[in-house]
Amino acid sequence: MQTEAHHRSSVVASSGAGPLRSHMLVPSLLILGVVVASVAVLLHGSPLNATALLSVLDDWNIAPADASPVQLSGLFAILDDPDLRIIAWKVALFCATLPSTDDPPRANSFEAHSRDAILANLETVEPNWRWTVTADGTEDFSLMYRRQQLQSAWLTSVKHSVRLYATARRDTDLISFFFVLTGQVEVTDRRTRKTLCIAPNHVASVRQSAGNRMAIEPGSSWLAFHIPKPALRRNFEDLTGRPYVQEFVLPPTRYCDDNDQGLYQTLRQADRDLNSTSLAATPMLAKAHQQLALVKLFFTMPHNLADAFCQPASFEAPRHLQRAETFMRENLTNPITIEDLAGAAGCSPRALQRLFRTFRGGSPMSVLCNYRLAAAHGAINAGWTAGITDLALSLQFSNPGRFSALYKAAYGLSPSSALRFAHNDGHTEKT
Numbered sequence: 354m355q356t357e358a359h360h361r362s363s364v365v366a367s368s369g370a371g372p373l374r375s376h377m378l379v380p381s382l383l384i385l386g387v388v389v390a391s392v393a394v395l396l397h398g399s400p401l402n403a404t405a406l407l408s409v410l411d412d413w414n415i416a417p418a419d420a421s422p423v424q425l426s427g428l429f430a431i432l433d434d435p436d437l438r439i440i441a442w443k444v445a446l447f448c449a450t451l452p453s454t455d456d457p458p459r460a461n462s463f464e465a466h467s468r469d470a471i472l473a474n475l476e477t478v479e480p481n482w483r484w485t486v487t488a489d490g491t492e493d494f495s496l497m498y499r500r501q502q503l504q505s506a507w508l509t510s511v512k513h514s515v516r517l518y519a520t521a522r523r524d525t526d527l528i529s530f531f532f533v534l535t536g537q538v539e540v541t542d543r544r545t546r547k548t549l550c551i552a553p554n555h556v557a558s559v560r561q562s563a564g565n566r567m568a569i570e571p572g573s574s575w576l577a578f579h580i581p582k583p584a585l586r587r588n589f590e591d592l593t594g595r596p597y598v599q600e601f602v603l604p605p606t607r608y609c610d611d612n613d614q615g616l617y618q619t620l621r622q623a624d625r626d627l628n629s630t631s632l633a634a635t636p637m638l639a640k641a642h643q644q645l646a647l648v649k650l651f652f653t654m655p656h657n658l659a660d661a662f663c664q665p666a667s668f669e670a671p672r673h674l675q676r677a678e679t680f681m682r683e684n685l686t687n688p689i690t691i692e693d694l695a696g697a698a699g700c701s702p703r704a705l706q707r708l709f710r711t712f713r714g715g716s717p718m719s720v721l722c723n724y725r726l727a728a729a730h731g732a733i734n735a736g737w738t739a740g741i742t743d744l745a746l747s748l749q750f751s752n753p754g755r756f757s758a759l760y761k762a763a764y765g766l767s768p769s770s771a772l773r774f775a776h777n778d779g780h781t782e783k784t
Contacts, residue, residue: 355452360395361758365367370669381622389642391701400657414491417586420732420780425477427757429457429641450576459596461478461480461499461500462497462498462499462500463497463498464496464498465494465495465496465498466494466495466699467494467510467524468486468488468494470517471484471486471494471496471513471515472484472486474496474498475496475498475517478498478500479525480522481522481525481561482519482520482521482522482561482567483519483520483521483522484517484518484519485517485518485519486515486516486517486518487515487516487518487572488514488515488516489515489516489627493514494514494515495514495515496512496513496514496515497511497512497513498510498511499511499624499628501623501624501627501628501639502627502639503623503627503639503640503642503643503646504639504640504643504644505580505581505584505643505765506578506579506581506584506643506646507579507671508576508577508578508579508585508620508623508624508627509576509577509579510575510576510577510624511573511574511575511577512573512574513569513571513572513573513574514571514572515571516568516569516570516571517567517568517569517573518567518568518569519563519566519567519569520567521561521562521566521567522563523563524561524562525560525561525562525565526581526582526583526762527560527579527581527582527586528558528559528560528579528580528581528582528601529558529560529561529577529578529579530556530557530558530559530577530579530650530721531551531556531557531559531575531576531577532550532555532556532576532577532578532608532617532620533552533553533554533555533556533573533574533575534553534554534574534575534576534577535553535572535573535574536553536569536570536571536572536573536574536575537550537551537552537553537569537570537573538550538558538567538568538569538570538573538575539551539567539568539569540549540559540566540567540650541565541566541568542562542565543562543563543564543565543566544562544564544584549605550602550605552605554607554608555606555607555782556603556605556608556616556617557603557604557605557607558601558602558603558608563616574668575623576617576620576621577759578616578620578646580647581765582601583762583763583764583766584765585601586763586764587730587764587765588644588647588651589647589651590645590727590731591734592648592725594731595727596723596724596726596727596728598721599728600714609703615649616649616650619642619645619646619649620646622642623639623642623643623645623646624639626642627639627642634763639709643650651781656739671708671712673698673699673700673704673705673708673750674698674705674709674712674713675696676697676699677694677696677697677705677708677709677717678720678724679697680693680694680697680698681694681721681724682724685724685725685748685749686747686748686749687749687772688749689749691705691706691717691718694717694721705717711764723763725748725750726759726760726763726764728748729745729748729756729760729768729770730746730760730763732744732773733768733771733772733775734775735775736775736776738772741753741756741757741768741772741776745757745768757769
């Protein structure tokens with residue numbers, strides 16, 4: 354036993370690792386064991402080969418600069434300890450079962466018939482809501498939930514006998530459209546203290562802001578379409594070629610069940626198709642259904658943004674605001690102050706700020722920022738820029754890091770990632 358321990362310590366010393374403290378040895382070996390065992394899993398149980406492993410680690414850009422097959426062979430000897438190898442294999446197998454962002458979309462459904470089961474499942478599939486379940490004096494506890502993943506959005510179809518209460522834990526950029534079939538959904542905004550009531554055969558948009566409360570009557574059923582605001586903004590700008598500066602709010606609106614061309618029927622068809630299609634065809638079908646749903650949302654839903662984009666400018670906002678926005682669009686690459694905008698609009702800065710808050714929901718400078726971000730988005734998608742820093746500076750963003758943060762908040766991904774995707778798409782089209 355002493356000979357074996359002496360052999361192991363000599364292996365570590367010969368590997369160039371230097372003196373190791375005992376409390377640092379086990380964590381380091383476990384991490385290495387996860388890597389080694391993971392590679393072995395990928396190789397379907399093949400014997401551990403130091404040269405092959407070093408090649409794989411180098412491809413992943415995680416191999417130490419001074420690593421050599423001799424050093425890894427020495428560390429393999431350390432992993433001959435049965436306990437360490439068992440732990441490493443268990444950790445590696447656990448990691449292999451974790452979901453990947455590259456996995457194809459899958460349905461997430463459950464059916465529960467007790468209060469505890471309903472709560473446990475809801476906390477898992479809707480973690481941003483803190484749920485409470487009551488049965489109103491009856492012993493009937495039942496809830497059926499089905500979730501279908503689209504490209505960057507998803508559908509939920511729910512039917513239940515119990516009364517549900519929920520409180521949003523934190524602010525999110527998610528916009529949800531609830532199509533209520535039976536019962537009623539009420540959402541109370543914590544900040545404004547206003548309650549939104551969605552009756553049967555009506556649809557409305559709901560934001561998940563911290564502290565907002567939702568109450569759903571027993572015997573309710575609904576279909577909900579959930580999409581992050583950056584994805585909604587990106588799609589609307591692609592449809593119109595114009596910046597998306599409005600806040601999307603859909604008040605309770607009646608939808609028609611017998612309209613085969615409406616958004617509700619489009620989402621219902623998506624739910625059916627994704628529930629019955631093969632796993633291989635799901636990603637393409639999910640992408641197509643999301644694009645179709647967003648086009649329907651933009652053009653066919655009442656109170657949508659199509660009117661704002663299609664109507665003549667004279668009906669959109671007062672002329673002072675129109676002049677200021679025209680000045681913005683013509684000077685995106687030039688420095689602009691609030692005084693410059695007020696002068697172009699022909700009014701005082703205070704009056705201009707009041708107009709923008711009323712008709713655009715923000716300050717003139719925030720709208721100007723949206724215009725510049727939209728211009729950057731268009732330049733990236735069209736392949737008109739080779740570098741993010743130059744693009745940021747040309748659009749008067751003096752801090753490229755701040756520009757990247759604003760762009761990601763608006764479009765859901767960093768400008769460098771968007772540029773890489775645009776280049777890949779361009780290469781695919783040329784091919």
